[in-house]
Amino acid sequence: MVTKDLLGKLLVRRLGKKIISGKIVEVEAYIGPKDRASHAFGNKKTKRNEAEYLIGGHIYIYLVYGMHWQFNIVTGKEGSPECVLIRALEPAVANRHECSTRLDSPVKARRANDTNKKFVKIRDKLVKISELTNGPGKLCKWLGLNKSFNAEDLAESQRIWLEDGAKIKKEQIIASKRIGIDYAGKYWANKKWRFYIKDNKFVSKL
């Protein structure tokens, strides 16, 4: 399954001259027309979700709750609306002591061995690095993603792309229920299509 293969890969973003990246540590699969929780349930196609029908490797990004972006990677064939929601990243800043964001100039994180004690400054607020990308809305904010990235091809883009990272062992991958889709009914809501890396501090929820 493509979904699990994304775990451990590096999502790389170019912001001007700066390049920031994060390891994908949490994903959710949405498998198209049959999936009641998918935006493309019943082959539904609207202006919002039409990027989902592109060939795998494109980006599908949309807004929820009027304020948060959700970053998805399309995984299906053309016309086959399947995608993977990226729920959490482990930012490279966690290992490097440095960070840059579109929201603020680069700031050095406080040196500390424990990730939970490292901070970066965003809009004059200190944010725990471990709180930076542990949620689908948060990671989009950190990477400065918005509607303009919709339908962008990850293989062609000069501002965002994927790189291979450390391979994640099967034993390290946990499967669980997807989040926030109770409206889809028990059958679909209970599908274990959320995958995350065991013991990773950046996963949004246990």
Added chain:
DNA sequence: GTACAGATTGAG
């Protein structure tokens, strides 16, 4: 046209 719910987050 109006009403409403949602793949969330952060403040109080």
Added chain:
DNA sequence: TCAATCTGTACT
């Protein structure tokens, strides 16, 4: 616990 506030859908 709740407000923020965009988008598509299902109504009138």
